[in-house]
Amino acid sequence: MLNYRMTTILRELMAADTAITSQYLAKVTDVTSRTTRDDIKHLDELLEGAKIDSIRAKGYQLDIQDNQRFLHYLKKVYQEQVVTDSIIPNSPEERIRYMIKRLLLEDSYIKLEDLSEDMHISKSTIQNDLKRVKKILKKYDIDMDKRPNYGLKLQGSELKLRFCMSEYVFDRAKKAEASNEIRTDQLFSLTETELSVIWTIMIEEIQENEITPSDIAIKNLYIHIAIACKRIKSGNHVSIYKANLEEIRNQKEYNVADRIVAKVEYCLQLTFPHEEVAYIAIHLMGTKMISQTNMNEEKIRDFLDEDIQQVTLAILNKIEEKFDLGIRHDRELIVGLALHLKPAINRYRYGMNIRNPMIDDIKANYPLVFETGIVASMVLEEVMGVTIDENEIGYLALHIGAAIERRKMKKGPKRCLIVCASGFGSAQLLKYKLQSEFDSKLEIAATTEYYKLQQCSLENIDFIVSSIPIPDSLPIPVIEVNTILGENDLERIKTMVFKNSISLFDYVKESLVFLDQPFSTQEQVLNFLYDELRNKGLVHHGFLKALYEREAVAPTAFGNLVAVPHPITPLSEQTFLTFCTLKRPIEWGEKRVQFICLLSVKKDSTEDLQSMYEMLGKIIDDVSLVEDLIRSKSCSEFIKLLVPK
Structure with a gap:
């Protein structure tokens, strides 16, 4: 039986076109070169239908002498690994990723029997999983051709296949800080040296020509070039319309891409078609960043295209109208959003995804922020006819989220002024009582007597706490209290300190909790909840359609078996939450869901729902809590878990 290191070595040797050094294999298996040489020797003795050649000054290379015998041996090794290492995909998500990867990397047809045997599951389970596989592939405009007695094979443009391959062949959940962290087995034909050459050429040209893409953009470009090399070797390449090609050739980025390609061609002995050069240029155009973010709004207008200006301002106006976040004039947000939108529109024009x-x-973790990104995407489509997916929406949301955090930092705690007529001592008593009661949530700006009030600046003061009546009309609220604060006094001050801050707990009602429901589809859940809410008079006609419209933009399943559906625009007369748990998990977009929290926000609401969203985020994150909530058999038990005393 092969151990983990020998399995890894065999995989690396199978993936490489040329010899691999023992130093590289040692690095991959995290042992010394000497141990690696011993592993190679042992592996060579176990192989059937193949042997490992040692090539002087170059390393080791796999020589397959009897293909059928070697494939039979691999199948036997695979079965052993499944039993010993549990490498078989277990969850539906793992199986789906596995099938997509297999289909993308297979040149010929794959039979259902083979997939069934690979994953040790029934054909009926495979067929059920394939529905989700088809749905995912459809997003890339990739179809699945099914032929009797042959099996399955993917069909689609090379461009779309490459997008999908870039997403699924590489494990993007793992952070890759440098080129050598993207494994050669994931490319199935490029050696460590070839990958290193591509990375070095790309970085040198980007730096020399002062193009400044983000770290993520650099990795995406690196992955693209590596995949392009692999697929050019097998005779595949991207097609771009001639008109677009001519337009791209006039850009600075095309010259940089041309130099990158020329060097890669020379080092790897490949020939890139012109379309490939253009495609790399689009990557550079699509990730262009400008570091000058200290421009004022007037300079920004001089710099930006008129259409970018208009759509940026339209997005910010719509976000402010819907969420009242107070970030409309955040200069950093205007710059960041505008600079992101230009390349985002570029990506859309050329059919790129990111x-x-x-x-x-x-x-x-930031559902409110993501919702602002959804609004931004709707404005982008309405104003410019540009449709973006949730990956791009997420990047827009990051800019908006940063502005929200900046405002929080500037905003700080509420600030109050204490007015007292009984002398300094009573004013100090009020001050210390408020400080002990509210701690960092309230800042006492100053204490003053009434006759000096007109001399005090009320700028940045949120409200006044006064132990005497104040007849003057002031621009900020006044809370009249007793010198010795009573419970009613504290409650009124608390209302002002936490004004508009709504928690999840304010909306948990037994009549809106539905447990252990038998539904098997997303549609059944949404229809059921809609009917219940309509019967209770909480929603009206059009609410269900708005739920589906929101799901069409990006599924509201957040992982951990949780979904938070809500209408694409606020439609109800009050803000409320509705909870539903299911007997079994169901498909919701690309995730599995068993806990549903339907959220509806009041039309034209000025409530600050951030704390409620944060509480929802904590629930989504807490695996054990979600499991306990799903297992709950009574509404009272459910609410006790959700709202602990």
């Missing part, structure tokens, strides 16, 4: 490795974290 991967966002943070998308699941953004959706799970």
Whole structure:
């Protein structure tokens, strides 16, 4: 039986076109070169239908002498690994990724029996999983050709196949800080040396020509060039319309791409078609960043195209109208959003997608921020006819989220002024009582007597706490209290300190909790909840359609079996939450869901729902809590878990 190191070595040797050094294999298996040489010797003795050649000054290379015998041996090794290492895909998500990867990397047809045997599951389970596989592939405009007695094979443009390959062949959940962290077995034909050459050429040209893409953009470009090399070797390449090609050739980025390609061609002995050069140029155009973010709004207008200006301002106006976040005039946000939108529109024009490795974290931890990104995408489509997916929406949301955090930092705690007529001592008593009661949530700006009030600046003061009546009309609220604060006094001050801050707990009602439901589809869940809410008079006609419209933009499943559906625009007369748990998990977009929290925000609401969203985020993140909530058999038990005393 092969151990883990020998399996890894065999995989590396199978993936490489040329010899691999023992130093590289040692690095991959995290042992010394001497141990690696011993492993290679032992592996060579176990192989059937193949042997490992040692090539002087170059390393080791796999020589397959009897293909059928060697394939039979690999199948036997695979079965052993499944039993000993549990490398078989277990969850539906793992199986789906596995099938997509197999289909993308297979030149010929794959039979259902083979997939069934690979994963040790029934054909009926495979057929059920394939529905989700088809749905995912459809997003890339890739079809699945099914032929009797042959099996399955993917069909689509080379461009779309490459996009999908870039997403699924590479494990983007793993952070890659440098080129050598992207493994050669994932490319199935490029050696460590070839990958290193591509990385070095690309970085040198980017730096020399002062193009400044983001770290993520650099990795995406690196992955693209590596995949392009692999597929050019097998005779595949991208096609771009001639008119677009001519337009791209006039850009500075085309010259940089041309130099990158010329060097890669020379070092790897490949010939890139012109379309490939243009495609790399589009990557550079699509990731262009400008570091001058200290421009004022007037300079920004001089710099930006008129259409970018208009759509940026339209997005910010719509976000402010819907969420009242107070970030409309954040200069950093205007610059950041505008500079991001220009290349985003470029990507759309040329049919590019961009991967966002943070998308699941953004959706799970910052649902309010993600919703602002959804609004931005709707404005972009309405104003410019540009449609973006949730990866791009996530990047827009990051800019908006940063502006929200900046405002929080500037905003700080509420600030109050204490007015007292009984002398300094009573004013100090009020001050210390408020400080002990509210701690960092309230800042006492100053204490003053009434006759000096007109001399005090009320700028940046949120409200006044006064122990005497104040007849004057002031621009800020006044809370009249007793010198010795009572419970009613504290409650009124608390209302002002936490004004508009709504928690999840304010909306948990037994009548809106539905447990252990038998539904098997997303549609059944949404229809059921809609009917219940309509019967209770909480929603009206059009609410269900708005739920589906929101799901069409980006599924509201956030992982951890949780979905938070909501209408694409606020439609109800009040803000409420509705909870539903299911007997079994169901498909919701590309994720599995068993806990549903339907959220509806009041039309034209000025409530600050950030704390409620944060609480929802904590629930989404807490695996054990979600499991306990799903297992709950009574509404009272469910609410006790959700709202602990």
